[in-house]
Amino acid sequence: MSFIELKNITKYFAGTSNPAVHSLNLGIDKGEIITLLGPSGCGKTTTLRMIAGFEHPTDGAIEIDGKQIFNKTHALPPEKRGIGMVFQDYALFPHMTILKNVMFGLNKWSVREKKQRAKEVLELVGLEDFANRYPTQLSGGQQQRVALARALAPKPHVVLMDEPFSNLDAGLREKMRFDVTNILRKANTTAIIVTHDQKDAFAVSDRVVVMKDGVIQQIAAPKEMYRCPKNCFVAQFVGKTNLLTGTMDDDQRHIHTHIGKVCLPDQWKEHVETVKLSIRPEGCQLAEQGAYCGVVERVTYGGEYQELYVRLHNQPELSSEPMLIYAPVEQDVEIGRIVSFDIKPELIALVE
Ligand SMILES: Nc1ncnc2c1ncn2[C@@H]1O[C@H](COP(=O)(O)OP(=O)(O)O)[C@@H](O)[C@H]1O
Ligand SMILES: [Mg+2]
Numbered sequence: 239m240s241f242i243e244l245k246n247i248t249k250y251f252a253g254t255s256n257p258a259v260h261s262l263n264l265g266i267d268k269g270e271i272i273t274l275l276g277p278s279g280c281g282k283t284t285t286l287r288m289i290a291g292f293e294h295p296t297d298g299a300i301e302i303d304g305k306q307i308f309n310k311t312h313a314l315p316p317e318k319r320g321i322g323m324v325f326q327d328y329a330l331f332p333h334m335t336i337l338k339n340v341m342f343g344l345n346k347w348s349v350r351e352k353k354q355r356a357k358e359v360l361e362l363v364g365l366e367d368f369a370n371r372y373p374t375q376l377s378g379g380q381q382q383r384v385a386l387a388r389a390l391a392p393k394p395h396v397v398l399m400d401e402p403f404s405n406l407d408a409g410l411r412e413k414m415r416f417d418v419t420n421i422l423r424k425a426n427t428t429a430i431i432v433t434h435d436q437k438d439a440f441a442v443s444d445r446v447v448v449m450k451d452g453v454i455q456q457i458a459a460p461k462e463m464y465r466c467p468k469n470c471f472v473a474q475f476v477g478k479t480n481l482l483t484g485t486m487d488d489d490q491r492h493i494h495t496h497i498g499k500v501c502l503p504d505q506w507k508e509h510v511e512t513v514k515l516s517i518r519p520e521g522c523q524l525a526e527q528g529a530y531c532g533v534v535e536r537v538t539y540g541g542e543y544q545e546l547y548v549r550l551h552n553q554p555e556l557s558s559e560p561m562l563i564y565a566p567v568e569q570d571v572e573i574g575r576i577v578s579f580d581i582k583p584e585l586i587a588l589v590e
Pocket of ligand 2 (some may be wrong): 282283284
């Protein structure tokens with residue numbers, strides 16, 4: 239049994255016919271960092287709020303550390319669940335110093351203990367010198383670390399963070415992904431982070447849970463999620479990809495598609511007649527005598543690489559998307575050029 243168990247959780251909001259969350263099952267290990275990833279409205283915040291106790295599931299049960307905190311007949315109030323919450327806007331008290339903000343959640347402790355613990359967590363988040371400042375005197379990244387310190391102070395079973403990086407600009411965002419993960423690891427805390435950004439999810443988590451319309455689509459470590467997406471939705475949500483339909487060869491290794499024969503990384507476990515393939519653009523590499531050949535229809539400069547949209551010679555005009563492939567920036571490729579490329583089998587996956 240996992241440290242946190244979400245068992246068959248369903249949530250209908252009053253007056254709605256579709257559930258915001260549908261039959262969700264998820265087990266989380268102690269010390270694990272999990273992200274719930276999905277488009278806006280897929281039920282991420284609702285799931286987090288049900289764990290926190292701000293919202294009650296219509297059906298299902300929630301357990302933390304072997305203790306039922308929610309079931310049909312019993313709901314432990316939020317303050318008794320041992321949960322630390324970091325809100326999207328940090329929700330710091332503007333009229334209190336950083337130290338007081340962090341001490342706030344420790345109401346049952348003595349003043350001396352409160353101060354000591356607050357100083358300890360401020361040191362953990364690298365803000366021990368800012369204890370006497372007020373929130374407005376801190377940068378966005380520092381405010382977030384205070385919010386995290388406040389959540390960690392009472393030594394919760396789990397820290398919940400809703401879109402923690404969405405208020406930060408690109409540079410700071412990258413730094414905070416690193417800082418937050420570091421702090422959570424050092425505190426040895428279990429954490430559930432909600433985000434709609436694939437890069438956030440991949441950078442911070444042990445495992446990612448992709449959701450769509452209230453339903454879990456796949457649970458996997460970042461690399462596995464990217465390499466072996468379960469279905470078309472996941473394949474497209476966690477990165478750019480080419481989706482092709484094809485028929486499987488008798489050898490269960492080769493797929494016949496409109497761009498030609500494509501080789502899978504391994505022999506497929508069973509024979510399936512019609513299949514869908516996801517081919518990552520970085521799996522397609524320009525080569526003098528490549529197996530695939532086509533005309534460059536569009537070029538987008540992406541900074542670290544160029545995105546080439548290539549219409550294959552044997553690909554019917556307009557009836558299908560051109561192939562997206564990445565080319566090194568130093569390579570001169572203009573629209574109309576004929577290019578040939580190979581496809582690395584490791585970046586090909588069969589999807590539902
Ligand atoms: N209090 C509410 N009352 C009715 N519907 C709600 C309420 N909160 C959320 N929803 C609906 O539930 C679905 C999931 O919302 P939410 O969990 O906030 O999504 P996410 O955080 O993934 O963007 C959405 O369709 C949203 O409109
Ligand atoms: Mg949300």
